[in-house]
Amino acid sequence: MTFRIEADRLIPGRGPALDDGVVLLEDNLISFAGPATEAPDTPDAEVVTSKAVMPGLWECHGHFMGVYEANLEKVLFTRPQVTTARAAGDAIRALEAGFTSIREVGGVGVFLAVAVDEGQIAGPTIYGSGATLSMTAGHGDFHGMPLEQSRALIAAHWGEDGVVDGPDQARAGVRRLLRAGARVIKIHASGGVMSQLDDPHLPQFSKPELEAIVDEATRMEVLVAAHCHGKRGIMAALEAGVKTIEHGTYLDEEAADAMIETGTILVPTRFIVDFLVREGASRGMPDYAKKKIQTTSEAHSDAISLAVEKGVKIAMGTDIWASGMWGRNAEELGLMVECGMTPMQAIEAATANGPATLGPQAPNSGQLVVGMDADVICLNGDPSSDVSILADSANVTHVFKGGTRVKG
Ligand SMILES: [Zn+2]
Known part of the structure; x- marks a missing residue:
């Protein structure tokens, strides 16, 4: 099947947008993207007309967790069959958006990905981590219950236990996540907001532990993503060879320079910080998290602005985990613009910069370029002047995934 998309505005993902563009989707690939005047004739193609065409969006930091509350312990006390079934609905919402x-x-996500790839359920292509790797008492541990219970429930929900201590366990942890289908390894290199007892300022995992994780992941050709708020955690993660920093709340000039030097990508997740400050209390956020989010919010927006100003490479991620919130992911673009990005920079972060957050696992997608995967969306407005158009799923008129029309 060939689709010919004729759009008033063609936004390639990287580089300048152009007026009166055509994108051709042949089988699963893009076979042309450029000015209408240069497009080949395609008498057999199905023609789609739209205001704007751009690459399919990338969410680079989401969680399919299948609970409604701003309380992660709720996940552990809901049956995994229920959370997974809800997450299937969230995957559809994301695709429609x-x-x-x-x-x-x-x-x-690692399990949803199986059913999506088989065509059993609709959804985006999902590159999951399964569980996350955390030290005991770290951000990925659940402090309000006995350790063995925490580990058992993590394994029951996300496939494998992720609480590891010492370089040998850390290495084995990477291997366990891989056997659950991980395409990226997620670790906690500082404390977090949504965990009870740890401090977002303090680093987590020792140097040998971080190095063991990165060594094993690199050898197995998966990238390591590190949750980091405090600067010490950011610097330790960078030194160990982590390639994406998630949140980056207390990133300063030195940390930004180190990220640029090492080619490390920042995934800011402004959406969740903004959401928790405004709506967390009404969504059951625990008291310990309320205290921590207040002190991190302003530092977080300053850090994103600094990263933008310095030229750190940024990919779009929201940290959305709640069922029903999925589909709102593109609100992040507006928040990134508030932190100093131009609309076109925000669009690049949400498209062309996405694949690089997977390192060796990256697909050939994220841009309207000949030969790339035909993941393409059409809109009823022009996001290159106003990114808020993307925030409403109703404005996304067509979605093509791998050349197949899945919406419109
Ligand atoms: Zn997260």
Whole structure:
């Protein structure tokens, strides 16, 4: 099947947008993308006309967790069959909102991906981590219950236990996540907000532990993504060879320079910080998290602005985990613009920069370029002047995933 998309505005993902563009989708690939005047004749193609055409969006930090509350312990006390069934609905919502690729850094994504790839359920292409790797008492451990219970419930929900201590366990942890289908390894290199007892400022995992994780992941050709708020955690992760920093709340000039030097990508997740400040309390956020989110919010927006100003490579991620919130992912673009990005920079972060957050696992997608995967969306407005158009799923008129029309 060949589709010929004729659009008033063609936004390639990287580089300048152009007026009156054509994109041709042949089988599963893009066979042309450029000005209408240069497009080949395609008498047999099905023609789609739209205001704007652009690459399918990338969510680079989501969680398919299948609970409604802003309380992660709720996940553990809901049956995994129920959370997974809800997450299937979230995957559909994401696809309808124009997200054709999800990098899922903790949750049931590795299992959803099986059913999506088989064509059993609709959804974006999901690159999951399964569980996350955390030290005992770290951000990925659940402090309010006995350790063995925490580990058992993590394994029951996300496939494998992720609480590891010492370089040998850390290495074995990477191997366990791989056997659950991980396409990216997610670790916690600092404390977090949504965990009870740890401090977001303090680093987590020792140097030998971080090095063992990165060594094993690199050898197995998967990239390591590190949750980091405090600067010490950011610097330790960078030194160990981590390639994406998630959140980056206390990133400063030195950390930004180190990220540029090492080619490390920042995934800011402004959406979740903004959401928790405004709506967390009404969504059951625990008291310990309320205290921590207040102190991190302003530092977080300053850090993103600094990263933008310095030229750190940024990919779009929201940290959405709640069922029903999926589909709102593109609100992040508006928040990134508030932090100093131009609309075109935000679009690049949400498209062309996405694949690189998977390192060796990256697909050939994220841009309207000949030969790339035909993951393409059409819109009823022009996001290159107003990214808020992307935030409403109703504005996404067509979604093509791998050349197949899945919406419109
Ligand atoms: Zn997260």
